[in-house]
Each structure stands twice: as C-alpha cells, then as structure tokens.
Amino acid sequence: MIEVKHISKKYNDRVVLDDISVQFPKGKVTSLVGSNGAGKSTLLSIVSRLLTPDNGLVLVNGKPLTDYKNKVLARHLSVLKQFNHIGMKLTVQELVAFGRFPYSENRLNVDDQKIIANSIRYLDLENIADSFIDELSGGQKQRAYLAMVVAQDTEYILLDEPLNNLDMKHSVQIMKILRRLADELGKTIIMVLHDINFASHYSDYIVALKDGKIKYHDRTENIIEENILKDVFDIDFVISNSGSKKVCNYFNH
Amino acid sequence: MKRNQSIIGLLILLALVAIASFLLYNLGSSWEFALRLRSLKIVAMVITSCCVAYSTIAFHTLTNNRILTPSIMGFESVYMLLQTILVFVYGDQTFHVLNSFGNFMLSIACMIGFAFIIYMLIYKKGRSNMYLLLLIGLILGILFNTLSAFMQLLIDPNDFFIIQGKMFASFNKINQHLLPYAAFILLLVLSIGVYMAKYLDVLALGREQAISLGLNYNSMVRLFLIMIAILVAVSTALIGPITFLGLLVANLTYELIRTHSHRLMIFACCLVSVITVVGGQFLMERAFNFSTPVSTIINFVGGGYFIYLLLKVKKI
Numbered sequence: 001m002i003e004v005k006h007i008s009k010k011y012n013d014r015v016v017l018d019d020i021s022v023q024f025p026k027g028k029v030t031s032l033v034g035s036n037g038a039g040k041s042t043l044l045s046i047v048s049r050l051l052t053p054d055n056g057l058v059l060v061n062g063k064p065l066t067d068y069k070n071k072v073l074a075r076h077l078s079v080l081k082q083f084n085h086i087g088m089k090l091t092v093q094e095l096v097a098f099g100r101f102p103y104s105e106n107r108l109n110v111d112d113q114k115i116i117a118n119s120i121r122y123l124d125l126e127n128i129a130d131s132f133i134d135e136l137s138g139g140q141k142q143r144a145y146l147a148m149v150v151a152q153d154t155e156y157i158l159l160d161e162p163l164n165n166l167d168m169k170h171s172v173q174i175m176k177i178l179r180r181l182a183d184e185l186g187k188t189i190i191m192v193l194h195d196i197n198f199a200s201h202y203s204d205y206i207v208a209l210k211d212g213k214i215k216y217h218d219r220t221e222n223i224i225e226e227n228i229l230k231d232v233f234d235i236d237f238v239i240s241n242s243g244s245k246k247v248c249n250y251f252n253h
Numbered sequence: 254m255k256r257n258q259s260i261i262g263l264l265i266l267l268a269l270v271a272i273a274s275f276l277l278y279n280l281g282s283s284w285e286f287a288l289r290l291r292s293l294k295i296v297a298m299v300i301t302s303c304c305v306a307y308s309t310i311a312f313h314t315l316t317n318n319r320i321l322t323p324s325i326m327g328f329e330s331v332y333m334l335l336q337t338i339l340v341f342v343y344g345d346q347t348f349h350v351l352n353s354f355g356n357f358m359l360s361i362a363c364m365i366g367f368a369f370i371i372y373m374l375i376y377k378k379g380r381s382n383m384y385l386l387l388l389i390g391l392i393l394g395i396l397f398n399t400l401s402a403f404m405q406l407l408i409d410p411n412d413f414f415i416i417q418g419k420m421f422a423s424f425n426k427i428n429q430h431l432l433p434y435a436a437f438i439l440l441l442v443l444s445i446g447v448y449m450a451k452y453l454d455v456l457a458l459g460r461e462q463a464i465s466l467g468l469n470y471n472s473m474v475r476l477f478l479i480m481i482a483i484l485v486a487v488s489t490a491l492i493g494p495i496t497f498l499g500l501l502v503a504n505l506t507y508e509l510i511r512t513h514s515h516r517l518m519i520f521a522c523c524l525v526s527v528i529t530v531v532g533g534q535f536l537m538e539r540a541f542n543f544s545t546p547v548s549t550i551i552n553f554v555g556g557g558y559f560i561y562l563l564l565k566v567k568k569i
Binding site for chain 2: 048049050070071072073074075078079080081082083085086087088089090091094095098099101102105106132149152
C-alpha cells in the first residue's frame with residue numbers, strides 16, 4: 001500500500017499541495033482528477049519520487065520512500081510521464097528491455113528475455129517490436145512505454161495523463177490494458193486523468209483535488225455525482241447511466 | 254545489427270590504415286628516430302581522439318542535444334585566460350617561473366576547478382537545471398575570452414607569440430614528459446566512463462524515465478559532467494583547444510551507426526575521431542608540408558558542418 005502523510009509543496013510562495021494525506025489501496029485503479037493547477041501532477045510526482053515534498057512523508061509498503069535504495073525502489077514502483085524525444089536510435093524491443101534495468105542492468109538473462117517477450121505480447125507490439133521508437137504513432141509509442149513499465153514488473157504503476165494526445169480508440173485501448181494490469185496481474189495503478197468519463201469507467205477509486213487539497217476520495221460510483229463534480233470542477237454536470245457505469249455530460253453547463 | 258557491424262569493421266580498417274600510413278610512410282634512413290617520434294604523436298592523437306569522442310557523446314546525451322560540444326561550458330576559455338594571464342604577468346620569463354609540467358597541472362586544476370564551481374552553484378539550488386548550467390558556462394566563457402583578448406592587446410608582441418602558440422591545437426609540439434601523466438589520467442577516466450556507459454543509455458530516455466528505472470539522476474549527471482570536465486581539461490592542456498572535432502565526429506557517427514548502446518556508439522566515435530585526426534595530421538604533414546595546423550582544418554570542416562546542421566535541423 002502507498003500512504004501519503006501530510007505532504008505539502010510550495011513553488012516559491014504558491015502553495016500547490018497543502019497538507020495532503022491519502023492512502024492508495026493495493027491492486028486497484030485510482031484516478032486523480034481535478035482542474036488544472038489543482039496539484040494532481042505534483043502529487044503524482046512526489047509519490048513517484050520525481051519531486052521532493054517540502055513537508056511530509058510517502059510510505060511504500062510501510063517504509064518511507066527516502067529509505068529505499070533507488071535501484072530497489074525501482075522494482076516496486078514505476079512512473080510514466082510524458083516522454084522526451086530520444087536522441088538515440090532505439091527499437092521497441094530495446095526500449096522494453098530497459099524495464100529490466102533495475103534487476104539486471106544491461107546484462108539480460110533468460111528470465112529477463114522471457115519477461116520482455118511477454119510484455120511485448122501483452123501490449124500487442126509483436127509486429128512492431130523491431131521498429132524504431134521515433135517512427136511510431138502516438139498510440140504505439142504510448143503502448144511501447146507501457147510495455148517497458150510492464151517489463152519492470154513493479155507492484156505500483158504511476159501514470160501522468162496516459163491518454164494525452166491519444167484519439168478515442170487508442171485511449172480506450174490503453175485504459176483496457178491498465179484495467180487488465182490491475183485485474184489480471186494485481187498491479188496497483190495510480191494515474192492523473194483529465195477525462196472524467198474515462199475515470200468513471202475504468203477506475204475503482206477517485207481522488208478529487210481542488211486548490212491543493214483533497215476534496216473527495218471514495219469509490220468511483222460515490223464520486224460521480226452531480227453535486228460532487230460541480231463542487232470539484234465548478235461546472236454543471238448531467239449524469240446518466242450507461243450499463244453499469246455512469247456517463248457525465250458537462251458540455252452545456 | 255549487421256549494418257553496424259560492417260561499418261565498425263570498416264572504421265577499424267580505416268583507422269589502422271591511417272595509423273600505419275602515418276607511422277610508416279617515407280620513414281627515411283634514420284627510421285628508429287622517426288618511428289619513435291611518430292609513435293609518440295600517434296599515442297597522443299589516439300588518446301585525445303577518444304577523450305573528445307567520449308566527452309562529446311556523453312555531453313550530447315546529458316543535454317539531449319546534438320549541436321553542443323563540452324567547450325560551451327567554457328573550459329577552453331579558462332585555459333586561454335590562464336595562459337594569457339601567465340604571459341601577461343611574467344612576460345618572456347614565463348617558462349622560467351613555471352615549467353611545462355607545472356603549467357599542465359595548473360591548467361587542469363583551473364579548468365576542473367571552474368567546472369566544480371559552476372556545478373556547485375547550480376546544484377546548490379536543488380533542482381538540476383542543465384540549461385542554466387550551459388548558459389552560465391557560455392557567458393563566463395565569453396567573459397574570459399574577452400578578458401584574454403584584452404590582455405593580449407596590452408602585452409609585448411613578442412610575448413604574444415607565446416600565447417599564439419597555445420591558441421591552436423597541435424600534435425607537433427606535444428611534450429613527451431607530459432604524455433605519460435596525461436595518458437594515465439585519461440585512460441583511467443575513459444575506462445570508468447566505458448564501464449558507466451550503460452547508465453548513459455538510461456539517461457538518454459530522459460530524467461523521469463531514468464529515475465523510474467532506479468538511477469539517482471542528479472548524482473549521475475554530476476558524475477558524468479565531472480568526467481567530461483576531466484577529459485576535456487586534460488586533453489586541452491595536452492594539445493590545446495580543439496573545439497569542433499567533437500561535434501564533427503559525433504555527428505558523423507550518429508549518421509553512420511544506428512544504436513542506442515552508448516558503448517558501441519562511443520567505440521565507433523573513437524574510431525571516427527582517430528581516422529579524422531590521424532588522417533588529417535598525415536595529410537597535413539605530407540600533402541601540405543606542415544603549412545596549416547590540423548586543428549585549423551578540423552575547425553574549418555567542423556564549423557562548416559555545424560552551419561549545415563543548423564540549416565538542416567529545424568528541431569534542435
């Protein structure tokens with residue numbers, strides 16, 4: 001379990017996170033939602049040790065983040081943010097192999113090879129395994145990076161806007177993969193999402209942030225309510241049911 | 254990949270041909286003397302070529318940028334400023350006050366000290382900001398260059414020749430006594446660097462990915478910057494400023510070899526670098542009869558290539 005205790009973060013004088021405490025349950029998909037500047041990405045960055053908080057503590061399996069050796073932590077927790085342009089020529093296969101770096105560095109053994117092959121199959125990348133990363137489309141690239149995270153085989157997977165710049169088909173594809181990672185492999189997934197409907201359909205829990213504080217944290221079906229969403233986003237929502245899930249319409253506020 | 258292998262094979266062959274022709278062409282009657290002199294030059298050229306190759310590729314990966322060379326950090330300006338100050342203060346007595354070994358050590362100490370000071374200033378603020386580092390290096394470099402130019406105007410024209418000798422890299426005046434020390438330091442740093450090259454592979458994925466894969470990003474970057482500083486400092490102190498060589502050979506290598514493995518890339522780049530320097534020196538000595546320093550040719554070709562890169566690459 002990941003526990004966040006009394007986290008605060010300031011950029012200059014602007015308070016971005018104000019005494020945040022939250023627990024992320026194991027084996028579930030949790031979405032962080034909120035307006036721009038609410039502190040979602042900052043919270044995710046702190047939990048994934050990309051940023052250090054001004055105050056407070058992040059516990060991974062009961063042990064503070066800072067007490068882990070980098071290499072050991074990389075076997076428990078992985079994070080995927082926006083990806084940079086890579087200067088080197090890198091194939092999908094080679095990118096996925098980096099997922100094994102925390103275990104074997106660059107000396108891959110038979111098990112590593114097996115895990116890499118499985119990850120590539122899991123993300124359905126077999127036919128483009130030898131293509132160069134910079135020649136792929138956005139959706140393929142996102143899947144290639146996810147395959148690397150799968151190969152890293154961590155209990156916790158943190159994602160910052162995994163649907164950024166993806167079309168609807170690829171967004172759905174990615175979300176289904178994440179759902180499978182949680183259901184089939186028992187991974188704990190924490191992600192920042194902008195589209196409330198994706199959060200409603202694919203996550204077990206939703207954490208709603210507003211002005212650097214956690215406004216709501218509950219099971220998805222309890223959060224997707226007109227009055228709660230209005231409070232979080234300051235616009236009107238009309239919620240209807242579609243099968244067992246709820247769909248939010250916020251286009252005519 | 255097969256393509257990479259055959260290119261590397263070809264490069265090894267070319268490098269050997271360049272070295273062999275430099276060593277053996279027109280040896281003359283007193284061949285023992287000539288061979289000894291030439292082998293010293295070869296050793297110096299090979300070692301500095303490898304340093305330039307390693308430092309440039311590592312620097313490109315750290316900055317995620319292919320048109321920079323480590324000299325943007327101002328190392329060469331520090332070197333020139335030191336040489337100018339020495340001559341400015343001591344005039345033609347410079348060599349009596351400070352022998353070449355002292356000068357060599359002092360130059361290295363100044364360049365590495367300079368690197369440390371600007372790294373410390375920047376990392377003190379917590380967040381590593383590569384571009385701030387580069388900008389400060391660039392601006393200080395310009396400041397030092399201007400100061401050097403100012404002092405060069407004031408000194409005696411005869412003394413100026415002493416400085417002028419230092420302004421261009423040259424393999425003809427390599428000090429035999431310094432070579433073993435330089436070789437020792439450079440080979441030591443290079444071997445650490447080759448061992449660490451696997452971390453460069455990960456750093457190339459960017460800060461977030463590197464941290465996610467378990468690297469301590471800040472200390473890794475600092476370590477590589479220090480290694481780059483040592484490599485550049487020692488090779489500059491040994492042969493003089495050789496700015497564009499790195500840019501030229503690194504980008505040629507990127508065109509030739511397609512790999513993410515820095516170990517392979519750096520090996521190939523060392524070969525390209527050796528071919529360029531040794532081949533260039535050979536041509537310069539045999540075809541142009543020593544009329545132009547090889548660094549002038551390299552800087553001319555490198556500068557032209559740099560302009561070509563700027564025009565070709567819209568996204569830097």
